[in-house]
Amino acid sequence: MTKDSGRQTKKRVAVGRRRFALLSLLLIFCTLSCTKENRVEKEADPLFVLSGAGLKCVLDPLAEEFTKETGIEVEYSYLCSAMLLTNLELTHQGDVFVAGAKYYFNLARDKGLVDEEHMVIAGYQVPCIMVQEGNPKNIQSLDDLLKPGMRLGVGDFEAMAVGRLAKEMLKRAGILDQFMKNVVVVGGSAPKLCLPVCMNSIDAAINLTATAKTFDHCSDIVLIDKERVMYSTFPVALTIYARKIEEAMKYYNFMQCPKARKILEKYGYGIYFDPKAEQYLE
Numbered sequence: 156m157t158k159d160s161g162r163q164t165k166k167r168v169a170v171g172r173r174r175f176a177l178l179s180l181l182l183i184f185c186t187l188s189c190t191k192e193n194r195v196e197k198e199a200d201p202l203f204v205l206s207g208a209g210l211k212c213v214l215d216p217l218a219e220e221f222t223k224e225t226g227i228e229v230e231y232s233y234l235c236s237a238m239l240l241t242n243l244e245l246t247h248q249g250d251v252f253v254a255g256a257k258y259y260f261n262l263a264r265d266k267g268l269v270d271e272e273h274m275v276i277a278g279y280q281v282p283c284i285m286v287q288e289g290n291p292k293n294i295q296s297l298d299d300l301l302k303p304g305m306r307l308g309v310g311d312f313e314a315m316a317v318g319r320l321a322k323e324m325l326k327r328a329g330i331l332d333q334f335m336k337n338v339v340v341v342g343g344s345a346p347k348l349c350l351p352v353c354m355n356s357i358d359a360a361i362n363l364t365a366t367a368k369t370f371d372h373c374s375d376i377v378l379i380d381k382e383r384v385m386y387s388t389f390p391v392a393l394t395i396y397a398r399k400i401e402e403a404m405k406y407y408n409f410m411q412c413p414k415a416r417k418i419l420e421k422y423g424y425g426i427y428f429d430p431k432a433e434q435y436l437e
Contacts, residue, residue, distance in 0.1 A: 201228035202402045205243060207255030208233045209316075209345065210389065212369055213278070213422040214253065220418065221409050227402045243268050243394060250397040251406055253389065256280065256316050257437045260390045267395065274392035277410045278424030281386045282320050284377040285352050285367040286359045294359050294377055297325070301333045308340035308348045308360030316387060317345050321361040323436050324385040349374065365423030381428035387436050389424075 206214055211233050218229040232239065232249070236259035243249050244266060252269055254260040257276075263269045286294050294300065300307055310318030325331040340357055342348035345366035351357045353373035367376050378384075391410045397403045409415055419425060 200399070201230040202250050202399055202406055203248065204229055204231050204251040204253060204406070205239045205249040205394070206231050206233055206253040207236045207239070207259075207389065209255055209363075209366070210253060212365065213419060213424055216422070217410070217415055217418055220414060221406060224409070224414075225402075225405055227405060229406070240266070240268065243396070247396040249394045250399050250403040251391060252394050253277065253391050255389055257388050257390055260392060261437065263392070269392040269394055270397075271392070273404070273407055274390050275407065275411055276388045277391045277415075278419040279386050279388055279426045279430075280316060280320070280424070281364045281384065281426060282317060282324065282361050283364040283367055283379060284359050285349065285362040285370075286375050286377055287352060287355055288374055290375050290377065292358050296377075296380060297328060297330060297334075297383060300337065300359060301330060302337075305337040305359070306339045306357040307334065307337045308342055308351055308357045308362075309334075309338050310342050310345065310348060310361070315342070315344065317348070317361065317363045317366070318342075320363075320385055320387060320436055324361075324379075324383065327385065327433075328383050363423070368423040378427060384428065385434045385436050386426065386430060 204214075204218075211231070214231060218231065222228055232242070234242070236255040239252065239254075240259060240263055243252065243263070252260070252263060254263065260269065260274065264271050284294060284297070284300070286292065292299070292305070299305075309321050310316075312318045312322045322331065325334050340348070340351050340360070342360070345363050346369075348360040348362045349366065349370040352360050353370055359377075364376065367374065391407060393400070393403050393407060416425075
């Protein structure tokens with residue numbers, strides 16, 4: 156090898172080393188930059204709450220107030236509670252679980268999907284008598300629904316929370332068979348029980364108070380006697396897969412504060428009687 160070729164070889168090696176060093180620095184910079192961006196993006200992710208679809212009317216204003224107080228954004232996944240459970244089990248995604256009824260929390264607990272130590276009852280599902288606007292039939296009690304000629308609506312006893320509540324309440328009062336003689340509409344969902352009342356197709360329906368309140372522009376609500384009414388509850392719980400634990404705990408605590416309770420009552424998820432064990436249906 157000549158001196159010139161040796162110098163050229165050394166020069167190429169030096170250039171290669173400099174390029175390698177430069178590329179290494181660029182790679183380190185990109186890695187750090189991407190890691191920082193991912194961390195910032197992760198921190199900016201909203202709190203992910205799995206929630207029963209029927210609770211949207213109250214959970215949206217609750218989230219608005221929660222964000223105003225804490226600065227934490229909330230993203231809801233509104234589905235039926237059974238589907239929420241399936242998604243949580245398969246994807247392991249979700250910080251908080253808001254079940255439409257205690258029954259679904261119990262299923263989640265039995266599957267080991269929720270933190271049982273961090274569960275609180277957020278609100279009450281209470282049935283009412285939903286009547287036509289102005290209450291032209293002067294319905295004041297469950298007994299008035301038994302009069303001949305009444306046209307009534309009720310929820311599906313097997314598929315709907317309000318249907319299960321109505322069935323157990325009427326059975327407990329000893330009037331289920333008499334009531335069913337006047338039923339002309341069996342609704343597949345709580346909102347579907349509202350439309351026939353508003354259209355004057357039926358005289359009354361047993362519906363959830365919270366759902367009936369959303370149709371107060373075309374109907375009225377008659378409260379059921381305190382000794383005869385039954386109720387269920389919907390809980391809030393942290394999931395075992397919660398990534399944003401600190402934010403989830405703040406949401407959990409917020410749902411127990413007086414401001415949240417006031418919002419829940421405003422939208423029909425409060426209670427007007429002293430609840431007894433025999434009136435409770437999970």
